[in-house]
Amino acid sequence: MTILITGADGYIGWPLMLKLAKEFPEERIIGIDNFGRRRWVEEVGADSVIPIATMEERIKKAHELGFKNISFIYGDLMDKEFVRTLIRVFKPDVVLHLAAQPSAPYSHINMDKAHYTQKNNVLSTLNLLWALREEGLTKAHFIETTTTGIYGAPNLHIPEGFVEVIDKFGNRDVLPFPNIASSFYHVTKGFDAVNMWLMNMQTGMPCTDVRTSIVYGVDTEETMLDEKLSTRFDVDFYFGTLFNRWVAMIIANYPLTVYGSGNQIKPFISVEDACQSLVNIVKEGNEEEYRVYNQLVEYVRIRDLAEELNRAAEEVLGKSPGIKFIPNPRKEKEESEYRFDNSKFMKVLKPKYPKMKDTLAETVERLNRFKDRILAYKDLFIPKKVVG
Ligand SMILES: NC(=O)c1ccc[n+]([C@@H]2O[C@H](COP(=O)([O-])OP(=O)(O)OC[C@H]3O[C@@H](n4cnc5c(N)ncnc54)[C@H](O)[C@@H]3O)[C@@H](O)[C@H]2O)c1
Numbered sequence: 222m223t224i225l226i227t228g229a230d231g232y233i234g235w236p237l238m239l240k241l242a243k244e245f246p247e248e249r250i251i252g253i254d255n256f257g258r259r260r261w262v263e264e265v266g267a268d269s270v271i272p273i274a275t276m277e278e279r280i281k282k283a284h285e286l287g288f289k290n291i292s293f294i295y296g297d298l299m300d301k302e303f304v305r306t307l308i309r310v311f312k313p314d315v316v317l318h319l320a321a322q323p324s325a326p327y328s329h330i331n332m333d334k335a336h337y338t339q340k341n342n343v344l345s346t347l348n349l350l351w352a353l354r355e356e357g358l359t360k361a362h363f364i365e366t367t368t369t370g371i372y373g374a375p376n377l378h379i380p381e382g383f384v385e386v387i388d389k390f391g392n393r394d395v396l397p398f399p400n401i402a403s404s405f406y407h408v409t410k411g412f413d414a415v416n417m418w419l420m421n422m423q424t425g426m427p428c429t430d431v432r433t434s435i436v437y438g439v440d441t442e443e444t445m446l447d448e449k450l451s452t453r454f455d456v457d458f459y460f461g462t463l464f465n466r467w468v469a470m471i472i473a474n475y476p477l478t479v480y481g482s483g484n485q486i487k488p489f490i491s492v493e494d495a496c497q498s499l500v501n502i503v504k505e506g507n508e509e510e511y512r513v514y515n516q517l518v519e520y521v522r523i524r525d526l527a528e529e530l531n532r533a534a535e536e537v538l539g540k541s542p543g544i545k546f547i548p549n550p551r552k553e554k555e556e557s558e559y560r561f562d563n564s565k566f567m568k569v570l571k572p573k574y575p576k577m578k579d580t581l582a583e584t585v586e587r588l589n590r591f592k593d594r595i596l597a598y599k600d601l602f603i604p605k606k607v608v609g
Contacts, residue, residue, distance in 0.1 A: 222248040223311050224503065227298060227349070228319030230254035230276055233366065233436055235452045237317065237496045239443035242288035244500050250290055251311060254320065255297040257341070258453070258460075261327060267457035267601050270469065270594045271439065274449040282449035298345035301352070308352040315503055316353070318365040320345055325370075325404035325551070327459045335405040342409035343416075350420045359424040362507050364499065365417065366433040367410035369488050369515060369561065373401035374554040379561045382430065382513025403553050418511045427507035433495065434488035434517035437464035437577060439587045441493045452492070454588070457601035458550075463487065464577055466602060467527070468584050471534045472592055473599045476542045481549030483524030484556050488517035491574040498570040505569060514566040518575060526578070533581040547603065 224241055228234040229252025241250045254276070262268060274282070276293050283291055296303045298320055321342045322328065328338040346365065353361050372379045384398045397418060400411025417428035444450045455461045456469035467477050490498075498516060521529075524544075531541040549555065574580055588595065 222314045224248055224250050224315045224317065225253065225307070225311060225313040226250065226317040226319065227253045227345070228321065229293060230256055231258055231319060232453050232455070233492060233495055234319045235279065236441040236444050236492060237319070237499055238291055239283060239288055239450065240441060240496045240500050241503070242283070242291045243443060244504075246290060248290060250292070251313075252291065252293045253296055253298065253307065254293070255295065257322065261322065261324070262455060262457070262460050265327070265457060265459045265601070267455065267460065267598055268594070269453035270456055270588070270591050270598060271451050271454040272594075273451055273453050278449050282447055286446055286450070288443075298348055299341055301348045304348040304352045305355070308349070308356050308358065312356070312358060313361055315362045315364065316349060317499060317503070318346060318349055318363065321409070323406065324459050325406045328404060328406035338406050339409050342406070343412045346413040347416055350416060350426070353426065354420065354424055359426045362427045362429065362503070363417065363420075364429045364431060364502055365413055366431050366499070366516070367414055368407055369432045369434045369517060370402050370404065370407035371400050371411045371414060371432060372398060373403055374485070374557045375401065375559055376557050377559055379515070379559055381515045381562050381565050382432070403551070421509075421511035425509045427509050428511045429502055429507050430511065430513045431499065431502065431516045432513060434490050434515070434520075435462050435464070436492050436495050437462060437489055438492040438574070438580060439584055441496050456595065457598060458603055461602070463523075464489065467530055468581065468588060469595045470602060471530065471538070471542055471581075472585060472588055472595050474540070474542050475599055475602060476545035477527045477530060478603050479524055479527050479544055479546050480551060481546075481555045483522070483527065483546065485523045485553065486520055486557065486559060487523060488515075488520040488561055489577050490516055490518045491572075491577070491580065494518055494570060494572045494574055497573070498566070501569045514569065515561055515563040516566055517561055517563050518570075518572045519577065520561050521577070529578045530581060533578050537582045537585055
């Protein structure tokens with residue numbers, strides 16, 4: 222079996238390469254990336270606070286440590302000739318598609334960034350799906366990490382992909398949940414979902430749409446083996462995700478910034494559980510369905526999380542930074558009582574980390590070594606104009 226993984230240099234993609242190599246030692250694991258993420262983070266003046274090795278160094282170290290079945294190809298998925306050749310030459314059985322520009326705030330910087338994000342994400346997915354189709358590989362399992370952000374924030378129990386709709390005449394149908402995403406980035410994943418659905422409908426190509434929630438944490442079992450295997454860890458406003466940025470704030474003794482009322486509910490999964498569940502989805506297989514999973518382990522109200530983390534910080538460090546409510550820099554619905562259905566997903570994964578707050582001590586311990594780097598980038602937690 223050949224497994225292609227796009228976005229292999231990314232926060233989730235790199236640890237996923239290693240986990241796939243461990244779990245499928247007889248199979249060929251090929252990573253693709255164009256190093257866009259390294260450039261975008263540099264562009265906003267930041268860097269991964271955990272130093273990351275080059276791809277050559279990563280692969281060399283991985284081979285030395287026994288992950289012998291991985292290799293890497295540099296390329297841009299927006300280039301359809303590159304994608305065609307890739308698919309023709311390697312004839313993958315599974316494509317794990319993680320490549321994307323994944324930052325909502327980055328997609329909102331200006332028209333160029335919105336344009337780039339939408340073109341990059343939508344065309345990369347389209348190129349992969351069509352290359353598989355044109356090469357006669359419609360039995361290949363296409364798996365994409367889309368996002369729970371596709372659902373927006375409706376005052377509903379959010380289903381796993383589909384919703385039963387009843388019209389005013391009493392007719393019923395089961396339809397894909399509408400794409401009511403609230404950023405120019407998140408919208409791209411709704412577009413991808415429809416393109417996968419369409420490709421599945423027209424060709425029977427098995428597509429698993431993994432609605433990934435906010436991923437947090439520093440390590441997986443494999444990245445812990447050596448410094449050179451570390452994955453990136455961003456804490457700036459544009460690329461640092463919620464828990465990760467807040468742990469850095471705790472280390473810098475900087476009040477946890479809560480956007481708006483803090484009544485927003487957000488879903489989470491650790492990077493270990495995110496990677497393990499993707500491996501499990503590959504193992505499970507998919508014959509011909511368009512299947513949706515809500516890839517989350519818990520969901521929490523933001524202001525509650527800020528309080529919990531302050532209490533946990535008090536226990537771990539003997540001090541806590543407090544909370545600062547700031548005007549919401551995002552246009553988003555803050556008041557909603559929505560809940561997530563993840564019952565199908567929980568049959569795929571037995572989480573190693575059921576509660577994010579319980580990981581604080583080990584995350585702080587791991588990051589404390591990079592305290593200087595965190596302090597160097599602390600002005601980038603929140604842009605000055607947002608702090609006021
Ligand atoms: N991290 C999260 O909290 C989260 C949450 C929901 C969904 N996701 C999704 O999961 C996936 C991985 O997220 P991540 O956090 O690892 O992001 P990441 O930015 O670290 O990884 C994405 C990788 O894709 C590469 N890439 C982007 N466009 C490319 C192109 N045209 N050609 C080749 N490579 C390209 C980037 O260089 C980067 O290394 C993304 O699709 C993201 O939208 C992530």
